[in-house]
Amino acid sequence: MEEQAAPIRRKIIHIDMDAFYASVEQRDFPEYRGKPLIVGGLPEGRGGVVATASYEARKFGIRSAMPSKQALKLCPHALFVRPRFAAYKEVSQHIREIFSRYTDLIEPLSLDEAYLDVTEDKRNIGSAIDIAKEIKQAIKDELNLTASAGVSVNKFVAKVASDMQKPDGLTFIGPSAIESFIENLPVEKFYGVGRVTSDKMKRMGLFTGADLKKLNEDEMRRNFGKAGGFYYRIVRGIDDRPVQPHRETKSVGAEDTFSYDLTTAEEMEAELDKIAVLVNAGLIKNQLKGRTVTLKIKYSDFRQVTRSQSFSYFIDDEETIAATAKTLLAATDPDNSKVRLLGITLSNFTPIEVKVKGASDQLRLFEE
CATH class of the missing domain: 3.30.1490.100 (DNA polymerase, Y-family, little finger domain)
Structure with missing residues (x-):
């Protein structure tokens, strides 16, 4: 009887640029460096919305999607600038070129983040951690910007991990650590769980991955619809989604x-x-x-x-x-x-x- 081959364990990297728009502005305009900078709509008139805030601005509680008028109240001395998407796109293309030195399996999520499957890498480095380090260093050397990376065996854990040590961080969650990592993860940190769903979970007494794990799949689907099936698998460390280079946004x-x-x-x-x-x-x-x-x-x-x-x-x-x-x-x-x-x-x-x-x-x- 022929033995079945063991499934391939993927090596996934999630790269996320740090405060991307604001960092590009601070790189290009020295007068913005070290100051609370907000990229987005201006607070004058009806006011706009924050697209990205520098880390100096985030210390005041300013975050993406916040009304600019509210951001100004939190930090009256903040600087506001309109986005320069042409500049961000040019930087993004250079970052993509750096990724392509290591793999063709690149799934961009936006201008400033992407998944990479480096199970087999072009340079035969073998270690996903070493590849992530090289990519981060290349971005720093060639673009004078920083990125954070998450490394794991699936997309969900890699994405959450990339946010663990920002800015300029690198977090590795190995196979043996995934179960404990997800069980201790607050529900609001689960990728795909927004504020409304997070609030609903907390009203149900569900505060961590370990709490979610107590629900069976039917209970998950009954309470959270189609996404419930995804949450049921994720809290058990199951995420078989491949990196899709030509993923179509619907x-x-x-x-x-x-x-x-x-x-x-x-x-x-x-x-x-x-x-x-x-x-x-x-x-x-x-x-x-x-x-x-x-x-x-x-x-x-x-x-x-x-x-x-x-x-x-x-x-x-x-x-x-x-x-x-x-x-x-x-x-x-x-x-x-x-x-x-x-x-x-x-x-x-x-x-x-x-x-x-x-x-x-x-x-x-x-x-x-």
């Missing part, structure tokens, strides 16, 4: 659950403006244009509706996204509603470099 979206119900169209439209900025930032980071805008509304009684509008051409600017979402909202009689959540999603994509007849080629600049 949609880019953002949503917000409010601390109080919105009851007027004016309130809702103001929130849609903020959400549209985040969606647009996601499009730019992923170099995408789309044709379908979808509005998601969840009411105080948890009833949920979605409304969509498709265009014959591709869009990638926050003004069109926001205006379309507002038009869809107007058709739902918003002034007679109590709304607890709003979300916008853009789908039907093409890469931004592709020229489409009738499409706008202008790149409007502004993350969650």
Whole structure:
């Protein structure tokens, strides 16, 4: 009887640039160095949204997706600059070239992070830890920037690990340490668990991976839907997802659950403006244009509706996204509603470099 070959144990690296946009700005403009720098929308007028904050700004509690006006209150002496996506894209391409020296199995998640499968590396180094060290050093030497790396046998653990020792960190979680690592991981640190799901888990008395592990798969799915099956496997260290060099993004979206119900169209439209900025930032980071805008509304009684509008051409600017979402909202009689959540999603994509007849080629600049 022929013996079955043992499954290949992957060597996965997740590289995440440190405060990417802000770090590029501080590198290029010496007057920003050592100062709390915020890249994103300016706080004047209606105000924008924080795309990235330098580590000096993060000490004041400033984070991505925070309204710029709120960030200014937390740090009145912060410097605000608009993003330069052309510069970030150029840096990102150089980083990608560094990755390709070691493997062709590269799955970019955005301009500033990617998974690498180095199970078999081009330079026959063998050690994923050594490869991660070389990549980090090359980024520092060639671009004067720092990156953090997570190394493990699957994508989930590698991604979480890359955030453990930022900035300029390298964390290795070996096979024997994975179970303990996940059991001790707070639920809010699980990749894919957002604020709403995290709050729900905590209300259920689920605070760590060990708590999640007590639920069977049916209980997970019943409480968390389709994602419950993923959480069930992840807390057991099971993640067989391969690194996909040509992974196709199906949609880019953002949503917000409010601390109080919105009851007027004016309130809702103001929130849609903020959400549209985040969606647009996601499009730019992923170099995408789309044709379908979808509005998601969840009411105080948890009833949920979605409304969509498709265009014959591709869009990638926050003004069109926001205006379309507002038009869809107007058709739902918003002034007679109590709304607890709003979300916008853009789908039907093409890469931004592709020229489409009738499409706008202008790149409007502004993350969650």
